[in-house]
Amino acid sequence: MEPSTHTPLSFFDRYAYAIKAFIIIVMTIMLLIPANMIQGIIWERRDRQQEATKEVSSRWGEEQHITGPVLAIPYTLAGQHNAGEFQSYVYLLPENLKINGELLPEKLKRGIFDVAVYTARLQLSGTFTKTALEKLDIPFSALKLNEAMVLVGISDLRGIDNQVQLMWNGKPYFFNPGIVNKDLFSSGIQTPVAIDMTAAGGTAGSFTLDLGVKGSGHIRFSPIGQTTVANIRSTWPDPSFDDAFPPKTRQVSDKGFVATWQIQHLSRNYPQSWTGNKYDIQSADFGIRLFMPAQSYQQSMRAVKYALLIIGLTFFILYFIELSQRRTLHPLQYALVGLALCIFYTLLISISEQLNFIMAYIISSVLTIGLIVLYIAAAYKNARIAISIGSVLVLLYGFIYVVISAEDQALLMGSLGLFIILALVMYFSSRIKWDKLGQKDVTPVNQ
Template sequence: MAILIALLLAIPLFAVYLLVYDRQEQSNTARASIAAGWGGPQTIAGPVLILPYQAETTETVNEGGRQVVRTSMVWRELTLAPEVADLKTQLTPERRRRSIYEAVLFEALASGMVRFRLPSDLARFGITADRLAYDRAELRFGLKDARGLFGKPPEVTADGRQLALQPGKGTPATNGSGFFTWLDAGTIQSRPMTVSFRYSFRGNGWLALAPQAGDTRWQVTSAWPHPSFQGGFLPTAQKVSEKGFSATWRVGNLALGRSLVSSGDVVPESRPDVTDRYITAIPAGDYEARVDLISPVDLYSQVNRSVKYGFLFIGFTFVAFLMFDVIGGVRVATVEYLLVGAGLVLFFVLLLAFAEVIGFAAAYIVAAGAIIALLAAYSAAVLRSWRRGGYIAALLAALYALLYVLLSLEAYSLLIGSLLLFAALAGVMYLTRNLDWSGLRSQSPTD
């Protein structure tokens, strides 16, 4: 009967697991509402230099039953990625709260210098330099959520000349979101063109860079002490301390697997979603360098992991009651097993409720102390001895302490858990070694 009750308690344990998931979804929704209007997770890209040119195309059409070849001129875009990009970003984190929920937001100051050079082998791309419309060139900057731009307007200079910026026409790496500027790039025919820029934006969650240059160097510094480096490229150097972090990435176009030069048809203003050959050459998310500003403790994942150990608590406590039953002769009723199991399940609900308000560690102490006191007092009444109730309290205290260790040492949780089960099985075998389970030991050989 005790084993059956333990199995039935899987139903409320699963309900607690669903409750944790539901509260986590509510937390995500609340964090999204806190960050609404501030700026979402940000990806920056560029700048890239766009040089329009005219190309001759031919097509075969049917006129009056005859195949006619027509020749026409169309505008296309030559896209140049920088040969060198030296980028710096300063992240300023900020905590925002609403009720019991908290979101980590950031303000970023991005600055950098890039250098463009006209390739000497344009003929390989079917382009001649005289067809390039240098006076219609564009510089395009990508920012995934352009609503995050704030403060002083972005500053962009090309060879020392201040440029006026326009909204939109970002890079395909940011789905066209960003800003651009027109310029006369005629000087690039004789020498490299240097572009400097500086702009501020807001975001939350993470910041990523879609590298495009032949040699990209990106340095990120912040006062946030809990970064998580993600994406397809990890930092070549990093330093993390309680005062913040600094990280440096260096990525070349050979690692990106694409050329610095690409071409495609002009994308109509009314169809920014049109895919051209340049867009297909842009790296996906696996080719990004990314840093996440994470919270040091994800209380929902910790509560979720603790629920998975619920059977460990139920099993050990029920085994203790069974030992008092079969060895001590104290009969434990079915309802009493059920009430003790309900108390053990209630611990996880209390842990979740308090953790959202006072943090996981403090909530763990409060919930564990309340359940230990409750079950110790009830066990003393059921087992008709305060001493026996003290044994149950000591067992639960040891289990809760061990569970906290398991949650802290995730890499060794399986090892510690399996050793604990081995010790429990050995203890039960030792305590019941002299029990006559079948009643045959008391019979004589003749019987």
């Protein structure tokens, strides 16, 4: 019987694949550092976009909040703590308010960023009645009817682009800038009006006014009528109705939208008349946001959150090929593949600033997958293996895009996808004869 010439395996030979697996796991975690740095880049670019929006808005007009008209009547009562008198205001809201308008949208550029702005052509009409005033515990003799004013709140007066004229009981009145106080809103316009509280029919005044105002991104209205009806149309194809009240009816198409609101006073938290600053009159505002559909930074941030999945799964495929084909990759080669996967996100961010997100995603995916396929083909000297890895990456990037595009179902789809991926990993790993690893020599891919 011949003596055995078998040389016992050293510790490193016996556990070479385990050590390699540990190195790959550490490398995967380390590659999350550049992924986190990319998230910082996204935040930085988003802040730059917001700065560009603010700069354009400061010149064109900020988002507008339109509140009114409100009838303000001063009154005097004997002071409670002194012998004199003090003056305050009674505020009356219209019995009915109709808002008809059109938003004329534009896209202004600041560098590479687009900013949605608009010019609103509005007509407000309605009537004031004496009913709400009679409910207040104020003597009629205390009212200074000859000093009554109509107030309209406009959040950014720089956006007004016409001389606003009020038709009050058929007579014209021109508005002046400023408001009597800040009980209702912080900025606006006002005009004195003549009212006759002794007129028959209970009507204190009927009004119509045309208002042209410029703004950026968002316009809101306050439903101050006992019944408020608003009809707004525009050629903007992507409106967002995310305020206190959604439209009663809406029609949205590629050519624009038409939206109608009908709001009753019972749906808000303030009455038709009061004194002083008891209520927040803008607490129930409704309106339209000119939504910019190319929210590339938000979608890019979602994509970066899946970096661990893409890097980890790619490394697992390469590691599985090592185990099945008995040909190794150097850890540096793993690192280069991982860096290529990270470069995908910088490509995605930079290209999406010039094109729409889906085109940027396709271009970035093709460039990244193509680079990895060519590199793996050269490393393994086997085109079939490289194409197989490329096919898996195509499916993976396609899955990631579907997940980040489906906002409401993203969690469900992501969970199901991760479950399927884990099941596949468990299946393929179960076919590996772990107890046989390290017993045969392997050939490095660079030999």
